[in-house]
Amino acid sequence: MxxxxxxxxxxxxxxxxxxxxxxxxxxxxxxxxxxxxxxxxxxxxxxxxxxxxxxxxxxxxxxxxxxxxxxxxxxxxxxxxxxxxxxxxxxxxxxxxxxxxxxxxxxxxxxxxxxxxKRPAIVTFMPNIKRSYTLVLDVGANVDCDANNLYQFALMGEVYAKVVLNKEAPKIGLLSNGEEDSKGNSVTKETFKLCKAHCDSFIGNVEGGDIFKGEVDVVVCDGFVGNIVLKTSEGVAETISTLIKQEIYSSGIFQKIGALLLKPVFKGLKKATDYAxxxxxxxxxxxxxxxxxxxxxxxxxxxxxxxxxxxxxxxxxxxxxxxxxxxx
Amino acid sequence: MxxxxxxxxxxxxxxxxxxxxxxxxxxxxxxxxxxxxxxxxxxxxxxxxxxxxxxxxxxxxxxxxxxxxxxxxxxxxxxxxxxxxxxxxxxxxxxxxxxxxxxxxxxxxxxxxxxxxKRPAIVTFMPNIKRSYTLVLDVGANVDCDANNLYQFALMGEVYAKVVLNKEAPKIGLLSNGEEDSKGNSVTKETFKLCKAHCDSFIGNVEGGDIFKGEVDVVVCDGFVGNIVLKTSEGVAETISTLIKQEIYSSGIFQKIGALLLKPVFKGLKKATDYAxxxxxxxxxxxxxxxxxxxxxxxxxxxxxxxxxxxxxxxxxxxxxxxxxxxx
CATH class of the missing domain: 3.40.718.10 (Isopropylmalate Dehydrogenase)
Structure with missing residues (x-):
């Protein structure tokens, strides 16, 4: 190699x-x-x-x-x-x-x-609650996608999830504004039909929060939405971390001791969500x-x-x- | 009244x-x-x-x-x-x-x-690091929007931010896959031009993470993306909370004491992000x-x-x- x-x-x-x-x-x-x-x-x-x-x-x-x-x-x-x-x-x-x-x-x-x-896609790893990863694609290469592009992302994501998540039948979800079959915009509704017809591992629409639950292995979206999901997730995590620090800073001595004692916990959290x-x-x-x-x-x-x-x-x-x- | x-x-x-x-x-x-x-x-x-x-x-x-x-x-x-x-x-x-x-x-x-x-929009309040809120619209009413719809969301968001955030000149941003003027999908690129030409408070494209920084007051997107942003944010916050609890549960007595001491901190955090x-x-x-x-x-x-x-x-x-x- x-x-x-x-x-x-x-x-x-x-x-x-x-x-x-x-x-x-x-x-x-x-x-x-x-x-x-x-x-x-x-x-x-x-x-x-x-x-x-x-x-x-x-x-x-x-x-x-x-x-x-x-x-x-x-x-x-x-x-x-x-x-x-x-x-x-x-x-x-x-x-x-x-x-x-x-x-x-x-x-x-x-x-x-x-x-x-038709279009290559970048697939990223989002940490989930099961201490594993959910693959999300595309996260940046393609801002305007048609249904066939998204369908191909689903196929590519399936192949990759088998390899990197070691799953025989990874579950594929389509990112949408609700989990009901009827949800979606005009492009994802069309994609839904293609995936439903041709992709055995397709479990239907999933919501933004499902990325982190570990019940779906591959989440499909266009690169515009994927970038927003990625940046929003990072933003929420950073904000929570900053708010915790602010609260500790402005609180009493017991809270500061508590924070010291909890250091290993935050370290564990960091490892679970570490990009590296x-x-x-x-x-x-x-x-x-x-x-x-x-x-x-x-x-x-x-x-x-x-x-x-x-x-x-x-x-x-x-x-x-x-x-x-x-x-x- | x-x-x-x-x-x-x-x-x-x-x-x-x-x-x-x-x-x-x-x-x-x-x-x-x-x-x-x-x-x-x-x-x-x-x-x-x-x-x-x-x-x-x-x-x-x-x-x-x-x-x-x-x-x-x-x-x-x-x-x-x-x-x-x-x-x-x-x-x-x-x-x-x-x-x-x-x-x-x-x-x-x-x-x-x-x-x-043309289209009514739901505007939601996202907590930001400045202990205030960023208004995001639309978060659900419209999954397929054209540039004029998004432009009208910007105008409505501006009006509402003046009232609820008490700001004379709230800053309006367009949610995109990067902050450079050239970023966006075909609809947001068109929206960018409309906002740039007609909306004095428009500060340009913003990224997902900017929602939480408090540097922009109104973030404009279609309801499909808005719903995904909302659910993703909730998902990340829940996941972090669950991971912290898991880490504390599986850690030693000192960490458990630390967690008890930090209770007021987590309460403060909860209040800062409380929907109510x-x-x-x-x-x-x-x-x-x-x-x-x-x-x-x-x-x-x-x-x-x-x-x-x-x-x-x-x-x-x-x-x-x-x-x-x-x-x-």
Whole structure:
């Protein structure tokens, strides 16, 4: 297994990325193709691991606030070169914590879509009350979707849930404004019919709150709604955390002691909802495995993104998605 | 001021509703028109308040799980009679904790829309980090909206924010998948142009997380997205609360002591996010003041819903909405 990693694109430079790669190399067998400024990244790799690492030199990093539209012209950039390695089949997967828009558009343009797939979709992992994850897609790639797009997201989500959640028959839900069959907007009502007719695992409409209950494994929506769900969830969690801190700050000594005693509890909560536990969001529907990680990823996130890539490739998700289209 | 209250429609029967009315009557000067089974509700009203109460007998209650489409035929129901009192100008406002779909459709059909308004919208109050509220509309009435519908929601939201948030120039944001001007789906991009051109208080696109930051006063979206935002927010808050309880339950004695000491903190948090603090969501855009409360409303929620109705009427929100259309 060969995995290309954009070693420079993250918000914090190469350090946490290389640390994550090193951790991953200690636990799994693969060759890491580190794309970046060799002078900067080589010193970060321990001597004894150098035989498992290839360096692809690139000094052009697409900045987080640069426009993604130029990405396709910057052929020397770390992201471009990483994707190109995958296109040329020199590697089996790409992990990038760089500019996500650039990664998405380069992956789509340079790798192309899986035969039959109209639109690739980003699938994210939302923590649920069962201490597992609910997959939500699309969360950003497509703002205007038709029913067929959403239906294909359901199929791709099903394939991926089987692999990453280890479920034989993951339950697929369609995000709507109520769980009754009659609910939905004009596009989701049409999608409902397609899923009902062709998707055995379809359990019907689900509501926003169902994402967190662990009774549905895959929640399907367009990228506009998916982004809003993601940002709303983060916003609520942050707000609750801030309000708790404010209350503790303005309360008495006993509450402050209580807060200290409860530290392990909040730590446990943090772990249950920690992004780094899965580390990245795959772009499903392109011809190859591309895992997009947060710019703010720490080493653990990068390590787990690499493990996700390994799982993706070992299970041949790309092929399975193509096959899922034929069955239906 | 005369306010009709559906005294029977809530999930818990007339008791909490009448308690809320009684509390409100003690604090504000108005006449309560209690619509319901007089034999059941009259004994709940203290003797000394009877002069401020009128009883409108009705024994037909539309159940929460009944279909709203029949509501228009059930002319003896508590909701129908309440709305009819408003239509006939025998009261100035309606507060209903009954079947919300029935209330919405009866209000729209029987009262009609404000001249020029294409679609009425439900506006809800989301708690934010500034210990105030962000108004979000629409949260349920309209699943498929065009740009003009959303633009009118912005205008109505602006009018209402001035009244309930006491702000001279409330900030209006358009919910989107990113805050850059270029973000959005085809409908919101069109809405963006309309708001930019005609709405002085428009601050541009906002993200899901911005709802809770208190930097924007009114967030505009269609009812499909609004419902998902609402349910997602509730889901995240419930999940965090459950995870904290699980962690405390499975932790040691010190953590349990810590949790006890922190009780006032969690109480403070609960108050900051308590639905009962505002008590109901108005249906903006119909010809008259209709406040829709949760079926699960307690007496405090009903009291505050009545106070909201009083504010609505005192500030002549209906007229102001009509005028806002003329200005633009």
């Amino acid at each position: 060969r995995i290309a990693i954009d070693a420079m694109g993250g918000d914090f430079g190469p350090q946490p990325i290389i640390e994550g790669v090193v951790e991953a190399l200690k636990q799994k067998d693969f060759i890491a193709y580190l794309v970046g400024d060799e002078n900067k990244i080589k010193p970060l790799v321990p001597q004894n691991l150098l035989k498992k690492v290839r360096f692809i030199n690139s000094e052009d990093v697409i900045g987080m606030h640069e426009n993604a539209t130029d990405a396709v012209k910057r052929k020397e950039s770390t992201i471009y070169k990483s994707i190109e390695l995958l296109k040329e089949k020199q590697v089996d997967a790409v992990v990038s914590a760089g500019h996500s828009g650039a990664t998405m558009s380069l992956a789509t343009l340079r790798l192309g879509r899986i035969k039959g797939i 536990e899965y580390g990245g969001a795959p772009l499903l529907g392109v011809n190859g495995c591309v895992i997009i990680s947060h710019g703010k990823s720490n080493s653990k996130a990068i390590k787990n993104a690499i493990f996700q890539a390994i799982k993706y490739v070992e299970n041949d998700v790309t092929k399975k998605i193509e096959n899922s289209l034929k069955v239906h | 005369r306010i009709a209250i559906d005294a029977m429609g809530g999930d818990f029967g007339p008791q909490p509703i009448i308690e809320g009315v009684v509390e409100a009557l003690k604090q504000k000067d108005f006449i309560a028109y209690l619509v319901g089974d007089e034999n059941k509700i009259k004994p709940l009203v203290p003797q000394n308040l009877l002069k401020k109460v009128r009883f409108i007998n009705s024994e037909d209650v539309i159940g929460m799980h009944e279909n709203a489409t029949d509501a228009v035929k059930r002319k003896e129901s508590t909701i129908y009679k309440s709305i009819e009192l408003l239509k006939e100008k025998q009261v100035d406002a309606v507060v209903s904790a009954g079947h919300s779909g029935a209330t919405m459709s009866l209000a729209t059909l029987r009262l009609g829309r404000i001249k020029g308004i 603090e505002y008590g109901g969501a108005p249906l903006l855009g119909v010809n008259g003041c209709v406040i829709i409360s949760h079926g699960k409303s307690n007496s405090k929620a009903i009291k505050n819903a009545i106070f909201q109705a009083i504010k609505y009427v005192e500030n002549d929100v209906t007229k102001k909405i009509e005028n806002s259309l003329k200005v633009h």
